[in-house]
C-alpha cells in the first residue's frame with residue numbers, strides 16, 4: 001500500500017455512535033464501536049490524505065497522524081462536520097448517527113412512578129450527510145448503510161435519495177458488522193459496484209479507500 005492514492009486530499013471521517021441524553025445519567029446510544037470509521041481514517045492517512053476524524057463516544061486510540069474532534073450527540077457531530085465541510089474533499093460518514101433524541105433532556109435524574117410507564121418524546125436528529133449533499137459545492141460523499149434485511153435495495157435507494165457518490169452497505173444482522181473486528185461490505189456508486197468480502201476492518205478500510213480514491217479521480221476527470 002505504498003502508493004499514496006490520496007496525497008494532498010483532505011478527508012473528513014465521522015465514526016462511532018452518538019449518545020442522546022435522557023437525563024444526567026442516561027442516554028440513548030447504539031452498538032457502533034467506531035472501529036470501521038477509525039480504520040478508514042487510518043487507511044486514508046496511510047494513503048497520504050490530510051485526515052480529520054469526528055468521533056462519537058468510543059474508547060479507541062486516535063490513529064497516528066489523524067486530527068481528532070470528539071463529540072457526543074448527533075447535533076454536536078452535525079456542527080463539527082459542517083464546520084469542516086468547506087475544507088474537505090472527501091467525506092466518509094461511517095458514524096451510526098442516532099436518528100432521534102429526547103426533545104428535552106431532564107435536568108434531574110428521572111424517578112420511577114408506581115409502575116406507571118414512562119413516555120419519552122423523541123425528535124428527529126439532523127441528517128448530517130444529507131446536510132452536506134445540499135451544499136452548493138460539497139465534498140465527494142461516501143455513506144454507510146447498516147441494514148439487517150434487503151441490504152442491496154436499501155443501499156441503492158439511499159445512494160440516490162441522499163445524493164451520495166458512494167455507499168458502503170453492511171449486514172448488521174445477528175453477530176455481524178457491529179462490535180466485531182471483521183466485516184464485509186458491498187459498495188455501490190451510480191454505475192457500478194464491488195464486493196469486499198469478510199476481512200479485518202483494517203484491511204477492509206484500505207480496500208474501501210482505494211475504491212474511493214478511484215471514484216474520486218474518475219469524477220474529477
Ligand code: C5P
Nearest residue numbers: 093094095097126127128129143144145
Ligand atoms: O439512513 P441511514 O441512517 O441508514 O444512513 C446512513 C448514512 O447516513 C451513514 O453514512 C450515516 O453516517 C449517515 N447519517 C447521517 N446523519 C444522520 C443519519 C445518518 O449523516 N442523522
